[in-house]
Each structure stands twice: as C-alpha cells, then as structure tokens.
Amino acid sequence: ELKVEQNPLFLSMQEGKNYTIYCNYSTTSDRLYWYRQDPGKSLESLFVLLSNGAVKQEGRLMASLDTKARLSTLHITAAVHDLSATYFCAVDISGNDMRFGAGTRLTVKP
Amino acid sequence: NAGVTQTPKFQVLKTGQSMTLQCAQDMNHEYMSWYRQDPGMGLRLIHYSVGAGITDQGEVPNGYNVSRSTTEDFPLRLLSAAPSQTSVYFCASSYPPGAGANVLTFGAGSRLTVL
Numbered sequence A: 001e002l003k004v005e006q007n008p009l010f011l012s013m014q015e016g017k018n019y020t021i022y023c024n025y026s027t028t029s030d031r032l033y034w035y036r037q038d039p040g041k042s043l044e045s046l047f048v049l050l051s052n053g054a055v056k057q058e059g060r061l062m063a064s065l066d067t068k069a070r071l072s073t074l075h076i077t078a079a080v081h082d083l084s085a086t087y088f089c090a091v092d093i094s095g096n097d098m099r100f101g102a103g104t105r106l107t108v109k110p
Numbered sequence B: 001n002a003g004v005t006q007t008p009k010f011q012v013l014k015t016g017q018s019m020t021l022q023c024a025q026d027m028n029h030e031y032m033s034w035y036r037q038d039p040g041m042g043l044r045l046i047h048y049s050v051g052a053g054i055t056d057q058g059e060v061p062n063g064y065n066v067s068r069s070t071t072e073d074f075p076l077r078l079l080s081a082a083p084s085q086t087s088v089y090f091c092a093s094s095y096p097p098g099a100g101a102n103v104l105t106f107g108a109g110s111r112l113t114v115l
Helices: none
Strands: A003-005 A011-013 A019-025 A033-038 A043-049 A054-057 A060-068 A069-077 A085-092 A099-100 A103-107 B003-007 B010-013 B021-025 B031-037 B043-051 B056-057 B064-066 B077-080 B085-094 B110-114
Touching: A003 B085, A019 A033, A019 A060, A019 A085, A019 B010, A019 B064, A043 A054, A043 A069, A069 B085, A103 B010, A103 B043, B003 B085, B010 B056, B021 B031, B021 B085, B043 B064
Parallel strands: A011 A103, B010 B110
Antiparallel strands: A003 A019, A019 A069, A033 A043, A033 A085, A054 A060, A060 A069, A085 A099, A085 A103, B003 B021, B021 B077, B031 B043, B031 B085, B043 B056, B064 B077, B085 B110
C-alpha cells in the first residue's frame, strides 16, 4: 500500500527557532510538491521538486528531495508568526495521481 | 482570471439525497481533479480527468460520479449521500503532466455535511 507520511503532524514553535518537517513516501517517484493551507482556506503551491537532490528556497522555507531515501524535508529558518499554517507534501505517482500526506499543522508563537 | 471556481461553498444533505458539486476553471487546463479532505487524512483523490471526455478513478471513487463534457467544467455527483461523505471537497486543475510539473491550482473548497 502506498504511504505518504509526514511528521510531525503538529508542531508548535517559538518565533526565531528552526525546525524541519519530514515527508517519507513508499513508492518510486521523482516528483514531489509542497503546499500550504491557511485555516479555512484552500491550498497554495509552495515548492516543486522534480529530481533527486532538488533544493528550493523561498524566504524562510527551504525544501529538498532525496528520491533514493524517498524523503523530502521542509526546513523552517527563524520562524515567524506568518508561517503558521498547515503544510502538505504530495507525491506524484503517475503524473495523474497525486498522493498527499496528512499535513503538518504549524503554530508559531511569539 | 477567476481560476478554479467551486459551488456551492456549503451544503447540508440528508442521507440518500443526491447533489452535484460544480467546478469550473478558466485557465484552459486539461487536467482536473476532485479531492476530499478529512481531519488527519490529508487530501485523497476521488476522480480525475486529463481532458474532455476522459475520466478515471482515484484513491476513493466509491459513491461519486464525474463527467467531463467540456475543458472548463468537471462536476462531481453524489448519487445517494451517506454520512461518511461528510467532508470538505476541493477541485483542482493543472496543465497536463507531460508539460512538466503537475502543479495544482485549487478551488476554495465545498464543505458538505450529510445528516
């Protein structure tokens, strides 16, 4: 059975701290996406990772992909309150079938 | 551009009733899909379409029907609603996967409650 596992599922951080969210998946894929969802809102694309070793950065967030380990990470540097949201990873299985992780609910406290 | 438009935003049904969730996009995207979002389970793919006249099942298709008569529209039908279908439904679209990355543009969501 295909699994996409994120951890942690809940993360409470202090502003200014660093942390990493992990996304493990159980199938072969070299395409992985990260999305952000604010409470009661829709999902927005954050990062697109299309090959082994891909690294993308936007502001305080950096995402990477290791296809051999079937692992993607989303690293948060010096967290600020505006980063509070739920973050999802999604693995592209076939180009048509996207499987999402359960999401990591991040809360950044002052 | 409106992007991906879903209607209705909220709906309450009784068990056994039928309804259609509407989804329209104005970006000329070939690929469209429906997901349901349940607490602790992320998003699960219900059905998808790679173009007009072509649909296929996703991870959780039972209890749902779809059709794709035009590029713009991709309605999701619940033929006989069940409480287990209480969820938030998202429609998403993108360019064909063959074009490179399959970055999804999501609608605002439709919250469905089945009593």
